[in-house]
Amino acid sequence: MPTLKLAKLNDGAEIFHTLQGEGVNTGAPAIFVRSSLCNLHCRWCDTDYTWNWLGTPWPHDKDGEPGYSKFDKAEYILELPATEVAEAVRQFPCTHVIMTGGEPLLQQAGWLAMIEALKATDASYTFEVETNGTQVPSAELDAHINQYNVSPKLANSGNAESLRVSEKSMRWFASSAKSWFKFVIAEDSDLEEILQLIERFSIPKEKILLMPEGRTPAEQQARRLWVANLCIAQGFRFCDRLHVQLWGDKRGV
Numbered sequence: 001m002p003t004l005k006l007a008k009l010n011d012g013a014e015i016f017h018t019l020q021g022e023g024v025n026t027g028a029p030a031i032f033v034r035s036s037l038c039n040l041h042c043r044w045c046d047t048d049y050t051w052n053w054l055g056t057p058w059p060h061d062k063d064g065e066p067g068y069s070k071f072d073k074a075e076y077i078l079e080l081p082a083t084e085v086a087e088a089v090r091q092f093p094c095t096h097v098i099m100t101g102g103e104p105l106l107q108q109a110g111w112l113a114m115i116e117a118l119k120a121t122d123a124s125y126t127f128e129v130e131t132n133g134t135q136v137p138s139a140e141l142d143a144h145i146n147q148y149n150v151s152p153k154l155a156n157s158g159n160a161e162s163l164r165v166s167e168k169s170m171r172w173f174a175s176s177a178k179s180w181f182k183f184v185i186a187e188d189s190d191l192e193e194i195l196q197l198i199e200r201f202s203i204p205k206e207k208i209l210l211m212p213e214g215r216t217p218a219e220q221q222a223r224r225l226w227v228a229n230l231c232i233a234q235g236f237r238f239c240d241r242l243h244v245q246l247w248g249d250k251r252g253v
């Protein structure tokens with residue numbers, strides 16, 4: 001039986017029922033399942049407990065903050081059979097599931113088994129994936145996915161270009177009608193990079209969202225108006241972080 005390595009939260013897996021806080025489905029009730037592990041190491045990542053393991057060299061913006069330290073891998077991962085994850089999802093009165101991480105597409109066999117288990121009991125389940133856009137979904141998995149929220153990482157993430165932009169994978173997502181592209185933007189210089197990626201992969205303008213970088217409501221607020229005006233000028237959609245505005249910088253919301 002395939003398993004899923006999920007982020008551990010209070011001795012259970014990080015599976016929660018909330019509203020989609022980002023992207024074109026913002027406001028839709030959904031169950032989030034958060035996998036552990038990521039192939040990137042963004043310095044502003046708000047789910048650094050999925051990859052910033054003790055003994056790794058990756059820098060993070062929180063380095064040096066009082067109380068911040070890297071994470072013990074064994075303590076922050078819960079590996080469960082995919083059928084058990086499906087059973088946990090079934091406990092919520094909702095049939096829209098969002099797979100996130102970390103990078104969820106590192107564990108495709110596990111997700112496929114979870115989805116098949118869920119659809120076996122209720123064919124109306126729908127699935128959305130939050131991805132960094134570096135991993136190509138298998139045809140079997142893709143057949144079940146209703147939407148991809150692709151968030152390619154820019155130089156401001158601190159990852160090498162060769163790691164954060166995969167030619168093959170970006171071409172795949174750019175050609176899928178199910179993809180939306182969400183860019184986290186922190187400063188003016190990011191826009192040039194975004195425009196280059198859009199051109200390089202021929203991403204339709206209507207599928208682009210710009211999201212102000214910020215882990216806290218205050219950090220978000222500081223960039224919101226600037227990003228909103230950029231969106232108006234460039235013809236992109238604005239992407240808020242509703243859950244951060246509602247609940248702040250917390251896990252499981």
Ligand SMILES: Nc1nc2[nH]cc(C(=O)O)c2c(=O)[nH]1
Binds near residue numbers: 018020032130243253
């Ligand atoms: N409510 C809520 N919406 C989200 N949209 C994307 C999220 C993510 O962390 O991938 C997320 C999240 O963690 N919570």
Ligand code: SF4
Binds near residue numbers: 038042044046101
């Ligand atoms: S790709 Fe996403 S989960 Fe991975 S380090 Fe970057 S922000 Fe975090």
Ligand SMILES: [Mg+2]
Binds near residue numbers: 046047
């Ligand atoms: Mg998040």
